[in-house]
Amino acid sequence: MIKINDKRRLEKYILNHRINEIFDNDIKCFMELFYFKRNEYICKEGEDVPYLFFFVEGKVKIYITMSNGKSLLICFYDDFRIIGDMEMMSVKPATNNVQAIQDTYCIGISMETARKYLLNDVKFLRFMCGSLGDKLDKCSNNCSINLLYPLENRLASYILATGQKLNCNGKSVIKINENLKEISELLGTSYRHLIRTFNILIEKGGIIKNNGGYEVADEEILKKLSADLYK
Template sequence: MFKNILCCWILLKYYFYEQNTIKIFNPMAKYKKANNCKECPYKSYSLTKLHENDVDLIQGSCLIVNFKKGENICKQGTEVTHALYLAKGSVKLYIEGKNKNLILKLVNQSKYIGLQSLFGDRIYNYTIAALEDSQVCMINASLIMDLAKKNVDYLFELTKNISEATNFVYKKIIDINQKQLRGRLADVMLHFSENVFESDRFELKLTRKEIAEYSAMSMENTVRILNEYKKDGIIGIDGRIFTIKQPEILRKIGELG
């Protein structure tokens, strides 16, 4: 009886919190309350580590928000109020600079985005924008922290996500500092093929300018090297459709730097 009363009180607490923070969303974005997290085909594996009552708490706190292509999901320098789970679509995480941006990472559906900020200083150090129409589950940050404190298995799953994202950024920094332009772009093409799209043929939703921002290169050098790879038969390019024809050569270029 006491547990049921406590759960109801917590749900009410986070419900009213959501009503007060709804203004953080893009006013044009469409949203709704979650109603069946347990059966959702896009749910996070971390939910399997929670007790049923705790999943109910997440469901009661969760808002499902639809973002159109190009819309910001969160803005660099703003406060973290929610954990963000990308249920559908794809997004880019990027640092906004004075003269140019640096795209840190692309993320596809069924993944948390921005957890390192949630467990850090609670300020977004990057902007997250939708690369296509996307659906994001926004869960009250305080609730996620409370559940992580009392459930070590759940915390472990979240920590793995943070560790993978952090290690990826570390490698990216090393590549930017140590590799020449051709090696850098070769690694990027292989990463898109093997890790992001898991296919040797994929539709890249980035513009040429964004590919340059992802590779920390000028757009002129990016276009020039892509055309060289195409001319040499290493990759195929048809608009936004890329085909990795000779991955072993790209890998060798990347290794040589």
């Protein structure tokens, strides 16, 4: 996490997402801008969350680690979201892992300041209730995908949601650079079954194996397979 001392960029995010409009009072003076590089954690399960974050650019995945050490995907964020709202209310450590899958920017307000000024801010609390309802809807959608779709469909959806878009010799390429064992855990399957499913997607022309990794060969094939996308 790197603090970015760029007032113009901070102001741009505040205006673009109309952040000041969700508070009864102007608390801009307490806002700070932070940068998280790809794969960095914004918060980790079991650790204190030092800031109430407003996610303003990038993409993150949210997942939970079970008592048996395995992980399960909950959802993704790629639009304006609050991170740390439950921790602000409950004064407890983070219950989920929030990890950047692209370079990400968040506006932060220290938890101490957030609890002091926002717990009695009716306008903000109403906004937060709507935000929590939307998060619940996302979780419900993704749980349904995990339960009702074969791995082939879920993997296609996951690749589209997390693939890293790169420019290779003027051509846009989507690469899958994550650890395959971690992907198998997040999707609730075995490593062997995941590899078999990658091979099925190769046979169907959706992806190719390249330099020891995978990249998307035909995005449309994956979109057709993914049906209901992870959100």
